[in-house]
Amino acid sequence: MINLEKYNDQPEFKAALKEMFSSLDESVLNNPRYASILDKIVEPDRILTFDIKWKDDQGNVRMNKGYRVQYNNVNGVYKGGLRFHPTVNVSILKLLGFEQIFKNYLTTLPMGGAKGGSDFDPKGKSDAEVIRFCEAFMKELYPYIGVDKDVPAGDIGVGAREIRAMYEAYKKYSGKSDCSLTGKPLDLGGSLCRTEATGFGVTYFALEALKAYKNTDLKGKKVIVSGSGNVALYCLKKVTELGGKVIAMNDSSNAIYVPNGIDFEVLRALKEDRRGRIKEYKDLVKDEVVVMNSKDIWGIKCDVAFPCATQFELDENDADKLIANGCIGVFEGANMPCTLEAAMKFINHKVIYSPGKASNAGGVAVSGLEIEQNKKGEKWSFEEVDNKLKGIMATIFRNCYNTAKDLNDEYNLIKGANNYAFIGIAEKMLKR
Numbered sequence: 001m002i003n004l005e006k007y008n009d010q011p012e013f014k015a016a017l018k019e020m021f022s023s024l025d026e027s028v029l030n031n032p033r034y035a036s037i038l039d040k041i042v043e044p045d046r047i048l049t050f051d052i053k054w055k056d057d058q059g060n061v062r063m064n065k066g067y068r069v070q071y072n073n074v075n076g077v078y079k080g081g082l083r084f085h086p087t088v089n090v091s092i093l094k095l096l097g098f099e100q101i102f103k104n105y106l107t108t109l110p111m112g113g114a115k116g117g118s119d120f121d122p123k124g125k126s127d128a129e130v131i132r133f134c135e136a137f138m139k140e141l142y143p144y145i146g147v148d149k150d151v152p153a154g155d156i157g158v159g160a161r162e163i164r165a166m167y168e169a170y171k172k173y174s175g176k177s178d179c180s181l182t183g184k185p186l187d188l189g190g191s192l193c194r195t196e197a198t199g200f201g202v203t204y205f206a207l208e209a210l211k212a213y214k215n216t217d218l219k220g221k222k223v224i225v226s227g228s229g230n231v232a233l234y235c236l237k238k239v240t241e242l243g244g245k246v247i248a249m250n251d252s253s254n255a256i257y258v259p260n261g262i263d264f265e266v267l268r269a270l271k272e273d274r275r276g277r278i279k280e281y282k283d284l285v286k287d288e289v290v291v292m293n294s295k296d297i298w299g300i301k302c303d304v305a306f307p308c309a310t311q312f313e314l315d316e317n318d319a320d321k322l323i324a325n326g327c328i329g330v331f332e333g334a335n336m337p338c339t340l341e342a343a344m345k346f347i348n349h350k351v352i353y354s355p356g357k358a359s360n361a362g363g364v365a366v367s368g369l370e371i372e373q374n375k376k377g378e379k380w381s382f383e384e385v386d387n388k389l390k391g392i393m394a395t396i397f398r399n400c401y402n403t404a405k406d407l408n409d410e411y412n413l414i415k416g417a418n419n420y421a422f423i424g425i426a427e428k429m430l431k432r
Ligand code: NDP
Pocket: 154, 155, 156, 157, 158, 159, 198, 227, 228, 229, 230, 231, 232, 250, 251, 252, 253, 294, 308, 309, 310, 311, 313, 333, 334, 335, 336, 360, 361, 363, 364
């Protein structure tokens, strides 16, 4: 058994371990075949830590911490995003890296688990500062990555601008132009539909689940999508295309409630082109827009919710409000946005609940397809990638749903995802 108390100084990571080990079936947890690998599965192969020195626009040398947690490569090369946010620390990266092992297995593509990033805060920095930081970050990281070793991508605070700068720096320092990063801009060998993949993917997963559990879809549904970054924006786009109405979104400062529905193109331009704040949306449209506190988003009545911002943004009290308001499905686009207590409330009330490692796997899945295209020297059409993404999300849903049903706990997709993926990874570790 895993002694969770050992991780009291890493509360975020401890929460991820608790989610996993409280959901594993007795037949898995007490399987003598797996006894020898339990300790190995919980700790990363290595944690690379480095100092990043970069120059601000005034010419001052600034310093941040950089990390890459290479967790487990039994299912393929280390793979997972890079996060630039002031809260980044080893505990959060271990949470994310641990999740990534099982998420990547669920995609059915050959990718191991990793995560990395820095406590650098891109907010309030000029483009030139961000680009200099990215170059300095890659100067430290490049020896440890590459298409046959470890392939990072984006996450919070790391989008097209950052990946471009890091990929250019990788080429400069390593002299190679292999697929060492995914989420690349198209002119640098990126894949069509990678930008959209996580947000589209979580919506495809929701469609599968709504059909299987409640024989319904997103048409006419009132929807809340938290966050307003990459995942949230493309979830908004796909939900709207499928006939749902996204009535509320947020950022870390404010939420907006828009009874007539949020306009994707207006919000996209505000967020992607201008890096604006969500409250500015009010000045851009004629519709009624109510600006609220960020956290108040979960008190708005909706049919379906997609938490797409950050870890632990939705707690038990928020879950109570959503349940009382008649919400029928909560699909995680972010990584572990619901606390375990919130998730268990949904499950116990038969609200469909999907853990991020299952429903947000579309991003890394299309990263896997980007690697495949780069290796083969091919460029697939948007439609081709999008169709493969749909197929992968449907497979993930089926595998989790069938496992949950086999365990006589139909609404428990935590059990479904964790038992299915844990056995898959454990069996591979035993064969190594
Ligand atoms: P972005 O940086 O593009 O956007 C993050 C969004 O979340 C911003 O709107 C940000 O607001 C908001 N946010 C961050 N912290 C908080 C907070 N404490 N309260 C409210 N809002 C907050 O990141 P992504 O969209 O890429 O990532 C979002 C989530 O999805 C993360 O959990 C990430 O790990 C996960 N994910 C991302 C994938 C990807 O491919 N990008 C793939 C799978 C999962 P603000 O601007 O105010 O900080």
